[in-house]
Amino acid sequence: MDALDSNHFLLLPRPDVVNGPPAGVVDTTTLAAHDFDVDTRTGFMPPQQPLRRLPADWEPWEQVLDSALASRLQLGCKAGLTEFEKNTSERWRATVRELPILSTSDLTQSESVLRRAHLVLAWIMHFYIHSLPPSSPIRIPPPITVPLLQVSAHLQLPPILTYSDDVLYNWKFIDGKETDDDGNAIMPTISNIDTQVLFTGTRDEAEFFLTSARMELKGVEALDLMQHMMDEAFVGDDIAVRRITEYLRELSVVINDLSVMLMKVKEGCSPQVFYNDIRPWFRGEDSTSGSKWEFEGMELDPSLTAPTELSGASAGQSSLIHALDIFLGVDQFSHSRGESDEPSSSPPTMLPPGQQQPKSAFLKRMQSYMPRHHRAFLTHLANNPRPIRNIVALQARDGGEAGKQILQAYNTAVQALKEFRDKHMIIVALYIIGPARRNVLGQTSREKKEDSGALKGTGGTDLVKFLKGVRDKTKDAILPVEREP
Numbered sequence: 001m002d003a004l005d006s007n008h009f010l011l012l013p014r015p016d017v018v019n020g021p022p023a024g025v026v027d028t029t030t031l032a033a034h035d036f037d038v039d040t041r042t043g044f045m046p047p048q049q050p051l052r053r054l055p056a057d058w059e060p061w062e063q064v065l066d067s068a069l070a071s072r073l074q075l076g077c078k079a080g081l082t083e084f085e086k087n088t089s090e091r092w093r094a095t096v097r098e099l100p101i102l103s104t105s106d107l108t109q110s111e112s113v114l115r116r117a118h119l120v121l122a123w124i125m126h127f128y129i130h131s132l133p134p135s136s137p138i139r140i141p142p143p144i145t146v147p148l149l150q151v152s153a154h155l156q157l158p159p160i161l162t163y164s165d166d167v168l169y170n171w172k173f174i175d176g177k178e179t180d181d182d183g184n185a186i187m188p189t190i191s192n193i194d195t196q197v198l199f200t201g202t203r204d205e206a207e208f209f210l211t212s213a214r215m216e217l218k219g220v221e222a223l224d225l226m227q228h229m230m231d232e233a234f235v236g237d238d239i240a241v242r243r244i245t246e247y248l249r250e251l252s253v254v255i256n257d258l259s260v261m262l263m264k265v266k267e268g269c270s271p272q273v274f275y276n277d278i279r280p281w282f283r284g285e286d287s288t289s290g291s292k293w294e295f296e297g298m299e300l301d302p303s304l305t306a307p308t309e310l311s312g313a314s315a316g317q318s319s320l321i322h323a324l325d326i327f328l329g330v331d332q333f334s335h336s337r338g339e340s341d342e343p344s345s346s347p348p349t350m351l352p353p354g355q356q357q358p359k360s361a362f363l364k365r366m367q368s369y370m371p372r373h374h375r376a377f378l379t380h381l382a383n384n385p386r387p388i389r390n391i392v393a394l395q396a397r398d399g400g401e402a403g404k405q406i407l408q409a410y411n412t413a414v415q416a417l418k419e420f421r422d423k424h425m426i427i428v429a430l431y432i433i434g435p436a437r438r439n440v441l442g443q444t445s446r447e448k449k450e451d452s453g454a455l456k457g458t459g460g461t462d463l464v465k466f467l468k469g470v471r472d473k474t475k476d477a478i479l480p481v482e483r484e485p
């Protein structure tokens with residue numbers, strides 16, 4: 001076989017070469033040059049159990065988080081909050097304000113320690129903010145501001161709870177064992193993991209996070225198929241076209257399985273509990289009724305910069321669905337610019353390889369909430385020199401049975417993604433739109449007026465319009481079938 005072409009993804013440099021490593025970090029996450037911290041066995045989830053506790057020097061943070069969990073802090077906006085609950089959360093917030101400002105310089109010894117630090121500090125910050133009485137100004141005290149902003153800068157993540165803090169790096173093995181009797185590492189699977197940290201301690205919340213975690217693990221099959229297809233596209237002969245056709249068919253099956261797994265969230269997570277008790281804890285600055293989040297103590301470290309936007313954690317920050325979209329060339333439609341305002345009526349035209357349609361603000365925003373290696377992985381996928389959609393279109397244009405077959409297989413995969421989004425809309429209707437309506441029905445006319453604006457996603461989007469737009473435009477990526485003369 002010929003030598004790999006210099007653009008082949010196996011020859012691409014590791015992401016830190018592209019992005020530059022965070023200062024002082026020894027990066028232990030990548031195993032090989034082509035590894036974007038996407039593991040062949042666990043995909044975007046790490047193969048090892050994420051760290052469960054920070055080293056002793058940062059024990060005060062762990063203890064404050066432990067005490068938030070043990071005292072079952074309640075949302076400050078909860079109706080009928082008792083004096084006892086109010087006092088408990090005020091006492092807990094005082095302990096946060098009294099924390100020493102711990103140095104983060106030694107945290108940079110490893111990526112997994114930094115990840116745990118981001119997780120712990122972000123969870124403390126969300127407990128702090130969302131347990132405040134609704135009318136209080138939101139001021140994040142220096143013992144959280146300073147280390148959280150420093151750790152976030154190292155990880156190139158925003159200083160807020162992200163999908164990686166509540167799903168990717170928030171799991172543990174159910175039986176606590178990380179190796180088998182022969183000392184081999186045990187891999188996370190759909191059935192052997194549970195969550196580490198929860199806001200409410202409910203099974204509903206655990207099942208909500210685990211639904212995404214299990215889908216990430218299932219997604220490994222999709223990533224594997226994508227890799228095979230990229231390799232076949234490199235070879236590019238007739239056999240390769242037949243193989244890509246078969247892989248596309250298999251990909252549709254995986255996407256259908258992901259849809260089934262998404263719907264299974266209903267088995268373990270009650271929509272009412274999700275909407276009233278769980279979801280408010282994730283909110284970002286853009287969904288806290290216009291209250292600005294003030295990070296106090298910025299002057300203590302002149303290198304710190306205040307964040308410009310802070311959206312709440314959402315599975316929209318998962319790289320998996322975005323990777324499928326990008327790989328199939330669907331993102332040029334589903335996330336073409338303007339989708340959050342109005343669905344565009346004119347689908348984009350086919351672009352030559354390497355040229356990209358302008359991406360939506362949403363997609364760009366969500367990518368900045370992903371771990372930097374995964375962000376780099378998506379960038380590399382987007383720069384694939386042999387986009388699958390172009391290969392399919394060329395084969396279909398040249399006609400013949402192989403052309404017909406690959407076109408059909410491609411369109412079936414796009415249709416599966418569209419159906420995934422149909423299911424996602426059903427879930428959003430059940431978990432957000434329905435409970436929001438029921439809450440409005442039970443409100444006074446003044447409250448109704450305040451709540452009558454467009455429903456916002458945790459990511460701050462006008463969610464119904466936005467999600468319908470993405471779903472409808474996914475369909476536009478279906479390639480036309482030439483009629484027989």
Ligand code: HEM
Nearest residue numbers: 212215314315316318321428431457458459460461463470
């Ligand atoms: C109860 C479960 C879920 C609810 C209520 C829900 C809700 C939402 C909402 C409101 C958005 C709008 C964007 C935002 O404001 O953040 C969104 C976007 C999104 N969600 Fe979910 N979601 C759920 C589960 C999932 C799961 C498990 C996945 C896949 C791992 C997923 C994948 C996505 C994607 C990819 C987007 C971006 C829009 C798109 O590309 O279609 N969601 N979700």
